[in-house]
Amino acid sequence: MELRQLEYFVAIVEEGSFTRAAERVHVAQPGVSAQIRRLERELGHDLLDRSGRTVTLTDVGAAVLPLARAALRSVESARLVVEEMAGLVRGVVRVGMVVSCGIMDLPELLSSFHSSFPDVEITLVEANSDSLIASLLDGQLDLALVGYAGPVPDGLSVRVLADEPLVAAVAASDPWYGRESVSLDELLERGLISLPPGTGLRGALDAACGSRRPRIAFEASAPPMVITLAQRGLGPAILALSMASDLHAVRITDPSPCSRLGFAWRSEGPHSPAARALIRLCSTAAPPETAASSPDANSRKTR
Structure with missing residues (x-):
């Protein structure tokens, strides 16, 4: 059993398609299919049901999926520990923000972060708060500017900017x-x-x-x-x-x-050194001005 086989298996499940999974892992589809067949032969059971329009898990596949994800997380954690010990701050940080948000100048924060860590690639997506929170929890985002009501969602830490x-x-x-x-x-x-x-x-x-x-x-x-x-x-x-x-x-x-509006991130890692640096920056950023002090900016804000 190889780690790449587990990676391909998880990608197929999350994408629902061999084709999209192959695009995600940057491998030709026949290569992905061959590795999954090899993994299934080694385990002695089919992990995926290919009979429908979308690929779904078999019962055995459903049992293996959390173990595969745990194995991949462990490898990622080991890599991050080594990078941190070596003092490396590089890689990619994935950031989300609520659509058309003007209450916080997130681009300015990202520009400041880029100046300090030019070797880190930053990706930014816009979506509604529920989608961003789901992406944080499943590890697709490192940090997001979200709106929410009530208590902090389980599994997240939040720096409240506005209440x-x-x-x-x-x-x-x-x-x-x-x-x-x-x-x-x-x-x-x-x-x-x-x-x-x-x-x-x-x-x-x-x-x-x-x-x-x-x-x-x-x-x-x-x-x-x-x-x-x-x-x-x-x-x-x-x-x-x-x-x-x-x-x-x-x-x-x-x-x-x-x-409430705030910066949110997963309470538990793994967080890369780059993600931790961005979280530190955003968790200490000055809160935005309120309506009382900046009335002309309000029509641009959203949550």
């Missing part, structure tokens, strides 16, 4: 214009403008509603459109307080939902 109440942001033509607060019961009677499920703000709203379901009249993927729809008098927009500078912010009470 803000949600508001119903309305235009001057709205019946709630001029009000200081509305109850959650009142909110549920209105058609709302909101970001989609998977975002931190929507998660905070849904958590506050519990078993009740808010009536979403308009759903937009980024805050600028949410704000624009509210400015046109189409209803209350569900936003963090700092995002509502161009609208009248009405606080939500009974309960008062909050949304």
Whole structure:
């Protein structure tokens, strides 16, 4: 049994395809297939069911998969220990951020990191918070700027940058214009403008509603459109307080939902020396200015 066989096996399972797995490991597909057949012959059982449109695990394959992943993690940990002892900071760090986030100047932080560690390659992806958290937990990302509601997700450590109440942001033509607060019961009677499920703000709203379901009249993927729809008098927009500078912010009470934004990373490794250096930088970065001190920036922010 060879480590590359385990690597190919895990890649096929995660990609659901021999072709995509071969592209991922940069090996021709016949070579990947040959190594998997050799591994199955050695074990005496099929690990993969190839009869469907996508490749799936057999019962034996499902039992072997966590062991294969553990073996690969152990090898990675050994490599990282050697690199750290040698004082090497190189390789790749994989970073995620919520879509269209302007509350934190992550590019500036990454530029500062690159200046200090020019041999480290940085990759950056944008997605909603739920997707980023899942990618952190399964090891596809080293660090991400995410929004979330409630406690810190299990398995993650978070440097909180902002912890803000949600508001119903309305235009001057709205019946709630001029009000200081509305109850959650009142909110549920209105058609709302909101970001989609998977975002931190929507998660905070849904958590506050519990078993009740808010009536979403308009759903937009980024805050600028949410704000624009509210400015046109189409209803209350569900936003963090700092995002509502161009609208009248009405606080939500009974309960008062909050949304947090922060840098998140896996609580336990392996973390490469490069990833640890980036985590140290982001965990000590100055928090962003709030709406009170920087009102003109709010329309660019998202979670």
